Structure formats: C-alpha cells, structure tokens
Amino acid sequence: MEWKKLFVLGAGSYGKVYYTVKIDSFLLCASAAAVKCADLPRSISLHREAHILESLRGCPNVVQYFRVDVSRDVSIENNIPTYNLFLEYACGGSLHDLINLKRGKVSELEIGFYAYQLLKGIQDVHKRGWVHCDIKPANVLVFDANELGMHKLKLADFGLSLRIGVSLSYITGTPLSNRGTLLYAPPESLICGFHAKAYDIWSLGCTVEEMMTGTRVWIYQICIGRLRLN
Numbered sequence: 001m002e003w004k005k006l007f008v009l010g011a012g013s014y015g016k017v018y019y020t021v022k023i024d025s026f027l028l029c030a031s032a033a034a035v036k037c038a039d040l041p042r043s044i045s046l047h048r049e050a051h052i053l054e055s056l057r058g059c060p061n062v063v064q065y066f067r068v069d070v071s072r073d074v075s076i077e078n079n080i081p082t083y084n085l086f087l088e089y090a091c092g093g094s095l096h097d098l099i100n101l102k103r104g105k106v107s108e109l110e111i112g113f114y115a116y117q118l119l120k121g122i123q124d125v126h127k128r129g130w131v132h133c134d135i136k137p138a139n140v141l142v143f144d145a146n147e148l149g150m151h152k153l154k155l156a157d158f159g160l161s162l163r164i165g166v167s168l169s170y171i172t173g174t175p176l177s178n179r180g181t182l183l184y185a186p187p188e189s190l191i192c193g194f195h196a197k198a199y200d201i202w203s204l205g206c207t208v209e210e211m212m213t214g215t216r217v218w219i220y221q222i223c224i225g226r227l228r229l230n
C-alpha cells in the first residue's frame, strides 16, 4: 500500500504540504496524513525538522510525525527525488484560519483553553532543550473540537527552532537578525539578535492578543516607529 498525495494544503519556503491518504483494501480502512515535501537537494530544513520532531515525540501539544521517505512520483513530482516528512493531519487548518473565521469573536473561555495548551506545548519544547522561535497563529495547528466546540491545538513548523544548550541563549549581536517572523519577535531579538526561552513567551503573548482582537498586535507600532524615524 502506498501513500497517495491528493491535494495541496499549503506551501512553505522549502516546498509544499499535501493531504495524503493510504487505503488498506484488506482491512477496509484509510489513514490520512499531511506530508511536507521538498526536492531532495533542497530538503536540509525538512531533515532538521524531522530530527527536532523526533526529539518531541509524545508531547501532546506538539504536532507528531510518523516517518520520512524519498519518493519519485512521475505525475506529481516530475520524476524528481522528493523528500517527504509525514505528519499527523490537522483537520481544522491553522489557528490563523480559525481567527479569521471567527473575526475576533473567540470567547474568553476558548482563548484561555487555547493559551493553556500552547503553554503546555512550549513547556515541553523548552524542557527538551529547544526554543521554537516562530510561534504565531499560522504555525499552530487546529485539531478536532470537544463537546464544547473547543479545539485541540498543537505547535508546528519547527524549521527555525534553536537548540539552547548550557548557555541558555543564542545571540547574533546584529539588529533585525531574529530568526522568526518580525511581528511576533521580542524587542531583544530585534535589537541584537538575542534568542532565549522568553522569545517564545513573547510570541505567545502576541498570539493570545490576536485571538482576542482578531488583528495583529504590533503592525501599527512598527508603522508609528517608521513615521517617527522619518
């Protein structure tokens, strides 16, 4: 039985994400997964992500990965060797989609439940020696809802994560050399490229604020900053 890529779920800088299924005609059942794909020569970031996800196995609020393989499909991949990273499929898309759908009307109860799950996820990531460095609604995946209509959330996209060892921080010393998305990055990373566990907590704060208001928190501040500079 082979996994079949059915349609594109999204795209990243490395390549595409497909919805993929495997049908077991003997047991009469089907399994679904999301697969992140990159041309083999450009797949270093996916190799790295697989390594990080392997170390985060079993964390309930971190997206789980199943396996990796290399395929060479004629119809989808033009016979080019493709590296595939198989992840559990998030049926609700991303938290960014959910916020857009609800247009700032996520209830306080729901926001509390989501913030708690993200904190649990961050705690596990930090305990295992990583800083995510790119927490934002687009990198949080949404799974099934419970009987109250509240979803299970999991952290995803560890492509920019850093191993913070004994030094407990990583510093580039250069302004605007932060790893993650500008609008979710803390001041110390924007000023001198300082990265530590607190980075993720700042980004979580921006994410929670976005759930409450339906809009990004820092976009206006940066505009005002530019006006002042001019």
Ligand SMILES: Nc1ncnc2c1ncn2[C@@H]1O[C@H](COP(=O)(O)OP(=O)(O)OP(=O)(O)O)[C@@H](O)[C@H]1O
Pocket: 009, 010, 011, 012, 013, 014, 017, 034, 036, 063, 087, 088, 089, 090, 091, 093, 094, 138, 139, 141, 156, 157, 159
């Ligand atoms: N496990 C998954 N289940 C369902 N959809 C997914 C899954 N993983 C990714 N996606 C979809 O694919 C899109 C792109 O995924 P991904 O997180 O890899 O890229 P990105 O964050 O947009 O790009 P980059 O990694 O270059 O910053 C996501 O926004 C999401 O909609």
